[in-house]
Structure formats: C-alpha cells, structure tokens
Amino acid sequence: MSGTPSLRFVDEYRDPELVRSLVAEIQRRAADAPLKIMEVCGGHTHAIYRHGLEDLLPPSIDLVHGPGCPVCVIPMGRIDDALAIARHPGVIFTTFGDMMRVPSSRGSLLDAKAQGADVRFVYSPLDALKIARHTPDRQVVFFAIGFETTAPSTAATLLRARSEGVRNFSVFCNHVTIVPAIKAILDSPGMQIDGFIGPGHVSTIIGTQPFAFIPAQYRRPIVISGFEPADILQALVMILRQRERGTAEVENQYARVVRPEGNRRALAVIGETMALRPYFEWRGLGFITCSALKLRPEFADFDAEVRFEVPGVRVTDPKACQCGEVLKGTIKPWQCRVFGTACTPDRPIGTCMVSPEGACAAYFNYGRYSLSGRVRREPTGPTPT
Amino acid sequence: MITPPSPLGDQLERIERARAARRRRYVLQDEWITLSHGSGGKASRNLLDGLLLPGLGGAPLDGFDDAAVLPIGAAPARLAFTTDSYVVSPLFFPGGDIGSLAVHGTINDLATAGARPLALSLGLILEEGLDVVVLRRIVESIRTASAAAGVPIVTGDTKVVNRGKADQVFINTAGVGVVPNGVSLSGALVQPGDRVLLSGPVGDHGIAVLLAREALEIEADIRSDSAPLHRLAAAVLEASPQTRCLKDPTRGGVASGLNEIAQHAGLASAVDEGRIPVRGDVRAACEILGLDPLHIANEGKLIAIVPAAHADAALDAMRSDALGTEAAIIGEVLESPPDMVLVRTEAGGSRVLDMLAGDPLPRIC
Incomplete structure (x- = not known):
C-alpha cells in the first residue's frame, strides 16, 4: 500500500521487482513433478494468502499448511478449562483476542463474557499483570498460548510478578514447542512432505540447531524464513536449489533476525519458569510427548491450574471437524466436509477457522477465489470446471 | 471415519449453495448478544437481517443504507433521515472526542444519502457521578463541530442512569437533510x-x-x-x-x-x-x-x-x-x-x- 515513510524490513521485502525475479527463478527451477512443501508456521500461511502468493507459483508446487498456528492446535478440552476458570467468581480472565471466539464444548470465551464472566483481551501478558496490580482484590488469570515465540514474554511476566510480589496473578499455561510437532508429522503414516519452510519467529528464540534432525534423519530440506512475500519466495528458491544439488540441510533465509544459536536470554527465562510436560494433547495430532510447557513447581503460586479447579477433561472434537487432517496437511482446507458450509469464520466449528493464521480461515477469507475470475487451481487433483 | 475428499469443483459448488442460502436469509443463531454483533461486520448483518428487520414487521428499512430517504408530499425534493449512537471509549482521543464524532458521524450518514444536512438532535445518556468538567468539554466540542459544519442542533433529551449502568456518556444523534431533486444513490x-x-x-x-x-x-x-x-x-x-x-x-x-x-x-x-x-x-x-x-x-x-x-x-x-x-x-x-x-x-x-x-x-x- 502506498504510504509516506517506508517501513524498513517490510517494504524492501514486498518490492514487486524483487518478487517478480524470485517468481521467475522458481518457475525456472521447478520440476514438472509435484512438490509438497509445508510452511510450518501459521504466520507464513497467513502471509501466503494475504499476499496471494499461490497465484504466482507453478502448479507443481503445492504449499501444505503446517501445525504452527497457536490457536489452531489448542485442544477443545483446554478451552473448556479456560471457561471454567473464567467463570470463577471474582476472576478477571485475560487472553489474546484470537482466543475469544474459539469454541469449547460449551460456547466460547466471548459467550462467557456475554453471560457475565469478566473476560478481557490484552496484547501482552504484561498488560494482564498491570490489571492485577490495579485490581488487588480480584484474581487475574492470563491465558498463555503460543510456541517458543510467546513463551519468553510469559516467562518474563512471571518473573516480574514474583519479584513485585503480586499475589493475585496467575497463568493458565498452554505453551507448546514446535519441534515435537514437526517430528510427529514426519512420523505420521503416508507423510508426503518434500521440504519445509521453517518458522521464522520461533527460530529467533530457539535458533536453527533444533531443526538439524529434519535433514539428518528424514533427508528433507528446511529453510527458516521471514514473513514478507520476498522472504517466502526466496525460501522456496533455496529449497529448490537444495533439491537440484541433491542435498538436504538447514538453511537460514531470515538471517537478518534469526541467529543460529537463537536468543539465549529468552531461553534462559523460559527454563527458569517452565518445564516440559510429559505429554500434551494437540488438536488433531493427538498426544505428543514432551511437546508443551508447564510452570515449574517454584511457580506453583502463579499456576492457574493449581490455584483453580479445572475439569481437565479430554473433549473429542466435533465429528464433522477435520482440523486434524488439515493440520497434518493430508487434506486441503476446502476438502474438509464442513469447510465454508457449516464451518465459517463467523460460526467456526474448528480452530483452523478461527485464527487468521489458521489455514481454513486464511483460505476462506483470502483464498477462495483468485482474481482471474477462476476458482483456485487444484495442484494434484482434477481440474475444476 | 475418513471420507475421501471430494474434488474442488464439487466442494466449491457446495460452498456456493451455502453462501447463496445465507444471502437469501441471514439468520441470527446466537443465544445472546456479544460484542461481535456491534462490529459492523457479519455478526451485525446477522442481527440486522435475522432479528431487527423481520422483527419490525417489514418496516420500510433498507438494511444497506445509512439513511432513509422519504418523500415529502408532492415536493420534488425528498427528506433524508438517520440516527446513530456513540459509545466510543475513551471519550477523548487525538483528533476528536465523542462529541465531535456524534456530530460528524450523523452528518456523514446524511451525506452518503446525497442529502444536504439540515439539523441534528442530541440525546445524552449520562452516568451518575460524571464530572461536569468532562460534560462541559464534550458540549463545547459538539457546539464547535456543529457550527463548523453549518448543521445546528435543534432538539435534544437528557437521561441520567445509576453509576455502573453506562460508561460516563453515551450519545445519540439523529439527523434530517434534504435530498435534491434528481439525486438518487444506491x-x-x-x-x-x-x-x-x-x-x-x-x-x-x-x-x-x-x-x-x-x-x-x-x-x-x-x-x-x-x-x-x-x-x-x-x-x-x-x-x-x-x-x-x-x-x-x-x-x-x-x-x-x-x-x-x-x-x-x-x-x-x-x-x-x-x-x-x-x-x-x-x-x-x-x-x-x-x-x-x-x-x-x-x-x-x-x-x-x-x-x-x-x-x-x-x-x-x-x-x-x-x-x-x-x-x-x-x-x-x-x-x-x-x-x-x-x-x-x-x-x-x-x-x-x-x-x-x-x-x-x-x-x-
């Protein structure tokens, strides 16, 4: 969009000239054989649709949307738990805006709010701590979600709450880690992914080393990528070059932000406040070992799961919902049996339709028509009529 | 149970049928009002078309337009009529406040109907305990905005509710204007x-x-x-x-x-x-x-x-x-x-x- 001052690191990576030359290189290097490339991170899914990048790719390249959307992977039972906490008398329940509309088995947080629960949306856990400081007679709970990207800010908030002695603040911790989820996908039967666009934001924290098992054990390339159109296209070019060379390695396209060793301070605060759970349920992917974080026993006073009674019951997904298959990349959003009919962004059934980073919402909101007046091509199936 | 995915063509046809059905009749499926119903997006549309318009028994309301345009007897010009409520928080923000907004917003609803705005009404809902200095500032802003636009406030009403039953000040303004002969916008x-x-x-x-x-x-x-x-x-x-x-x-x-x-x-x-x-x-x-x-x-x-x-x-x-x-x-x-x-x-x-x-x-x- 036109505007006055340029946004450094945004404008230069949206430059149409640069985009055109990258697209030309992809067209040149793409083989006729279909290639399935998974973008792990929901931020990439959003950017791909937001900028209409699928329009620019040759039909042989099939982008598969991965599990890296924090809202999408939260299982329904945890939303039930969140509602139970939010409905405790005297609780101020704080959450990121995206989570407000995610359905539990008994309505969403937005519904709970309409029925009288004090649910507020915040932009950061520090905002929640601020509310706690200003309302000492109320219990303030922060609904922590997200990958390693958001865990450090939750951790830093916990440390601050402890050092300030804030007694009425707690965290309902749902932080998850990306590597076990990628491994689960690589191990799933019928896996067809040929390469990965790696999660840029997570990698700023954990670095590039944790992804080394992907080329080492599975012979698949992974390129850590930024979130602008030119970043994503360049990552694709790098994957295609690796395939031409017959190599599989971890490459870092997002070197302007991501350091190989990650952010040691951020990792240290996570380690100080949180520990791995033995297992955690992921929506659609099932239970994955050592894939999520809980608060350390030293922070039990700040642990909402200790402070409040939560049902902690596993809730099966609605029968019609195929979020799991979408998250694993085995079906496209539009192949889900309720996509666009019973499940829409205004009445979502599955989590993938709620978050703007969810594959279904991105596809429904941005991708269901292309401007050529045609519906989207179907890369590996019959041609639409 | 895993059903084989259907081809894209079939799927889109199904989606189109669902969209077409929704277009014909917006339905309010919610059991209570949430903030989404005030967003001006899809949920607002569902509320308007699914409850308000049918509930008003086929009133001559066009859900798409911001102002009604009514004939005045046999006169060639017509009357534009609109109303809007203002609940912005905070009351004062860079570039305006709830008062100037209440004047501009209603004038703009008339303007988009192609009308020359004639006059506005002003309805105030005040919360018990409101600082009079705040109210004075808002009224001053209303006066300035109305004078600059050349559209006077000609009638009004004030109500006070218990503390906690409103958030400081809510404002409703209604506006009337004249749509010149020959102007028709839709x-x-x-x-x-x-x-x-x-x-x-x-x-x-x-x-x-x-x-x-x-x-x-x-x-x-x-x-x-x-x-x-x-x-x-x-x-x-x-x-x-x-x-x-x-x-x-x-x-x-x-x-x-x-x-x-x-x-x-x-x-x-x-x-x-x-x-x-x-x-x-x-x-x-x-x-x-x-x-x-x-x-x-x-x-x-x-x-x-x-x-x-x-x-x-x-x-x-x-x-x-x-x-x-x-x-x-x-x-x-x-x-x-x-x-x-x-x-x-x-x-x-x-x-x-x-x-x-x-x-x-x-x-x-």
Missing part, C-alpha cells in the same frame, strides 16, 4: 465497469482510538480523521451527477464498505492494494498489531462508485476539497463473482477481501 445502481474512488488514507480513526485506549507503548502521531463529509459528497455529486453510491467506511473499514456495496449490487469489485492510501504510522501500527488497515474504522473518508467516464472528474472534485487531497481511484466494479471483493496485492497475486467475522476493536465509535 448500491443497487452500481454497474460493472464503474470505478471505485476513495477520498484519502484509511485506518486513522480506529488506530488513533486504539492507541489512546490501550497502553500499547507504541509512539505514533496518529489522529482520528473525524470530519463532516457533506461538502465533499456534494462536490463529487456536482462533478459526477450519475454517481451510483457513496459510503463512509466506518466500523469494519473499507472492507465492510466495499462488501456491502458488492452485496447490494450483486456484483464484485477489485481494488489495487498499491493504490489504497495508508499513512506510514498507521501501517506500521497495523503491522505490529496484526491488523489490516482495510478493516479499521474511518470517520472522515468517502467511498464513491462512479461511472468510468466520470471517474477523473469525480477524482478532481475530491482532490479539490481539503478532506480529499489524497483521494485515489482504487479499483473497479466487476460482473463476477457476485457479492465479492478482491484485492490485487502488491506482490502481484490476488486475494479475497472479506468482512471481519469478529471485532478486533470494540467501542470505536
């Missing part, structure tokens, strides 16, 4: 090939209020664009008498405005991302917060759909007005796919521009 008149004009940069109001309300620690000099649009609208109508329709993209932003026009017309439109003006600060704030400027509220911008032959004249008229110096032709109306708005992205791709399902920023006006 989304239903839009034709394929028409051009889409936008009077200036988008997102200023929503972001200004957001930054004033939330302690986001984003330092930016962003002011609300709140302004009366009746003179700008009159200039466009004079330059392009066959203007099809005007819209002020408030809640839900340009995205909602364009979608409402597309649905009303049963046509599509396509806009160029690169031609839509957005201030650098607003764009940066949106990038940081994960918002799309096209979904953010404006209070002083005009969308005009004009025949292609008059687009340049209308653009010149907009640019000659102080409120439209950065106006641009941002796109055009297409035959299909019906009811949809598409964006040509700067990267060279395209995407659907839909109304928002939820509300990223409640109580913005």
Whole structure:
C-alpha cells in the first residue's frame, strides 16, 4: 500500500521487482513433478494468502499448511478449562483476542463474557499483570498460548510478578514447542512432505540447531524464513536449489533476525519458569510427548491450574471437524466436509477457522477465489470446471 | 471415519449453495448478544437481517443504507433521515472526542444519502457521578463541530442512569437533510465497469482510538480523521451527477464498505492494494498489531462508485476539497463473482477481501 515513510524490513521485502525475479527463478527451477512443501508456521500461511502468493507459483508446487498456528492446535478440552476458570467468581480472565471466539464444548470465551464472566483481551501478558496490580482484590488469570515465540514474554511476566510480589496473578499455561510437532508429522503414516519452510519467529528464540534432525534423519530440506512475500519466495528458491544439488540441510533465509544459536536470554527465562510436560494433547495430532510447557513447581503460586479447579477433561472434537487432517496437511482446507458450509469464520466449528493464521480461515477469507475470475487451481487433483 | 475428499469443483459448488442460502436469509443463531454483533461486520448483518428487520414487521428499512430517504408530499425534493449512537471509549482521543464524532458521524450518514444536512438532535445518556468538567468539554466540542459544519442542533433529551449502568456518556444523534431533486444513490445502481474512488488514507480513526485506549507503548502521531463529509459528497455529486453510491467506511473499514456495496449490487469489485492510501504510522501500527488497515474504522473518508467516464472528474472534485487531497481511484466494479471483493496485492497475486467475522476493536465509535 502506498504510504509516506517506508517501513524498513517490510517494504524492501514486498518490492514487486524483487518478487517478480524470485517468481521467475522458481518457475525456472521447478520440476514438472509435484512438490509438497509445508510452511510450518501459521504466520507464513497467513502471509501466503494475504499476499496471494499461490497465484504466482507453478502448479507443481503445492504449499501444505503446517501445525504452527497457536490457536489452531489448542485442544477443545483446554478451552473448556479456560471457561471454567473464567467463570470463577471474582476472576478477571485475560487472553489474546484470537482466543475469544474459539469454541469449547460449551460456547466460547466471548459467550462467557456475554453471560457475565469478566473476560478481557490484552496484547501482552504484561498488560494482564498491570490489571492485577490495579485490581488487588480480584484474581487475574492470563491465558498463555503460543510456541517458543510467546513463551519468553510469559516467562518474563512471571518473573516480574514474583519479584513485585503480586499475589493475585496467575497463568493458565498452554505453551507448546514446535519441534515435537514437526517430528510427529514426519512420523505420521503416508507423510508426503518434500521440504519445509521453517518458522521464522520461533527460530529467533530457539535458533536453527533444533531443526538439524529434519535433514539428518528424514533427508528433507528446511529453510527458516521471514514473513514478507520476498522472504517466502526466496525460501522456496533455496529449497529448490537444495533439491537440484541433491542435498538436504538447514538453511537460514531470515538471517537478518534469526541467529543460529537463537536468543539465549529468552531461553534462559523460559527454563527458569517452565518445564516440559510429559505429554500434551494437540488438536488433531493427538498426544505428543514432551511437546508443551508447564510452570515449574517454584511457580506453583502463579499456576492457574493449581490455584483453580479445572475439569481437565479430554473433549473429542466435533465429528464433522477435520482440523486434524488439515493440520497434518493430508487434506486441503476446502476438502474438509464442513469447510465454508457449516464451518465459517463467523460460526467456526474448528480452530483452523478461527485464527487468521489458521489455514481454513486464511483460505476462506483470502483464498477462495483468485482474481482471474477462476476458482483456485487444484495442484494434484482434477481440474475444476 | 475418513471420507475421501471430494474434488474442488464439487466442494466449491457446495460452498456456493451455502453462501447463496445465507444471502437469501441471514439468520441470527446466537443465544445472546456479544460484542461481535456491534462490529459492523457479519455478526451485525446477522442481527440486522435475522432479528431487527423481520422483527419490525417489514418496516420500510433498507438494511444497506445509512439513511432513509422519504418523500415529502408532492415536493420534488425528498427528506433524508438517520440516527446513530456513540459509545466510543475513551471519550477523548487525538483528533476528536465523542462529541465531535456524534456530530460528524450523523452528518456523514446524511451525506452518503446525497442529502444536504439540515439539523441534528442530541440525546445524552449520562452516568451518575460524571464530572461536569468532562460534560462541559464534550458540549463545547459538539457546539464547535456543529457550527463548523453549518448543521445546528435543534432538539435534544437528557437521561441520567445509576453509576455502573453506562460508561460516563453515551450519545445519540439523529439527523434530517434534504435530498435534491434528481439525486438518487444506491448500491443497487452500481454497474460493472464503474470505478471505485476513495477520498484519502484509511485506518486513522480506529488506530488513533486504539492507541489512546490501550497502553500499547507504541509512539505514533496518529489522529482520528473525524470530519463532516457533506461538502465533499456534494462536490463529487456536482462533478459526477450519475454517481451510483457513496459510503463512509466506518466500523469494519473499507472492507465492510466495499462488501456491502458488492452485496447490494450483486456484483464484485477489485481494488489495487498499491493504490489504497495508508499513512506510514498507521501501517506500521497495523503491522505490529496484526491488523489490516482495510478493516479499521474511518470517520472522515468517502467511498464513491462512479461511472468510468466520470471517474477523473469525480477524482478532481475530491482532490479539490481539503478532506480529499489524497483521494485515489482504487479499483473497479466487476460482473463476477457476485457479492465479492478482491484485492490485487502488491506482490502481484490476488486475494479475497472479506468482512471481519469478529471485532478486533470494540467501542470505536
């Protein structure tokens, strides 16, 4: 969009000239054989649709949307738990805006709010701590979600709450880690992914080393990528070059932000406040070992799961919902049996339709028509009529 | 149970059938009102078409238009009539306050009907305990805005409710205006090939209020664009008498405005991302917060759909007005796919521009 001052690191990576030359290189290097490339991170899914990048790719390249959307992977039972906490008398329940509309088995947080629960949306856990400081007679709970990207800010908030002695603040911790989820996908039967666009934001924290098992054990390339159109296209070019060379390695396209060793301070605060759970349920992917974080026993006073009674019951997904298959990349959003009919962004059934980073919402909101007046091509199936 | 995925063609046909069914009849499926129903997006549409319009027993309300246009006896001119309520939080924000907003917003609803605003009413709902200094400031702002626009407040009402039953001040204003003979504006008149004009940069109001309300620690000099649009609208109508329709993209932003026009017309439109003006600060704030400027509220911008032959004249008229110096032709109306708005992205791709399902920023006006 036109505007006055340029946004450094945004404008230069949206430059149409640069985009055109990258697209030309992809067209040149793409083989006729279909290639399935998974973008792990929901931020990439959003950017791909937001900028209409699928329009620019040759039909042989099939982008598969991965599990890296924090809202999408939260299982329904945890939303039930969140509602139970939010409905405790005297609780101020704080959450990121995206989570407000995610359905539990008994309505969403937005519904709970309409029925009288004090649910507020915040932009950061520090905002929640601020509310706690200003309302000492109320219990303030922060609904922590997200990958390693958001865990450090939750951790830093916990440390601050402890050092300030804030007694009425707690965290309902749902932080998850990306590597076990990628491994689960690589191990799933019928896996067809040929390469990965790696999660840029997570990698700023954990670095590039944790992804080394992907080329080492599975012979698949992974390129850590930024979130602008030119970043994503360049990552694709790098994957295609690796395939031409017959190599599989971890490459870092997002070197302007991501350091190989990650952010040691951020990792240290996570380690100080949180520990791995033995297992955690992921929506659609099932239970994955050592894939999520809980608060350390030293922070039990700040642990909402200790402070409040939560049902902690596993809730099966609605029968019609195929979020799991979408998250694993085995079906496209539009192949889900309720996509666009019973499940829409205004009445979502599955989590993938709620978050703007969810594959279904991105596809429904941005991708269901292309401007050529045609519906989207179907890369590996019959041609639409 | 795993069912084999159906081919894309079948699937899209199914989706289209569902969309068509929803278009014919919006249904309110919710059991209670949530903030989404006030967002100006899809949930608002469901409330309006699913409960309010049928509940009012087929009242001659056109759900798409911001003002009703009524005949006055046998006179050639007609009366435009509108009402709007203001609940913005905080009451004061850079570039305006609830008082000036209540004047501008209602004038703009008249202006988009092609009317010359005549007068406004002022209804105040005050919370017990409100500081009189605050009220004095708001009233002063109303007086200044009304005088500058040349539209007087001619009648009013005041109620006080118990503490906690309102948030300081809520305002309702109603407005009447005269639609000159020959002026007829409606989304239903839009034709394929028409051009889409936008009077200036988008997102200023929503972001200004957001930054004033939330302690986001984003330092930016962003002011609300709140302004009366009746003179700008009159200039466009004079330059392009066959203007099809005007819209002020408030809640839900340009995205909602364009979608409402597309649905009303049963046509599509396509806009160029690169031609839509957005201030650098607003764009940066949106990038940081994960918002799309096209979904953010404006209070002083005009969308005009004009025949292609008059687009340049209308653009010149907009640019000659102080409120439209950065106006641009941002796109055009297409035959299909019906009811949809598409964006040509700067990267060279395209995407659907839909109304928002939820509300990223409640109580913005």
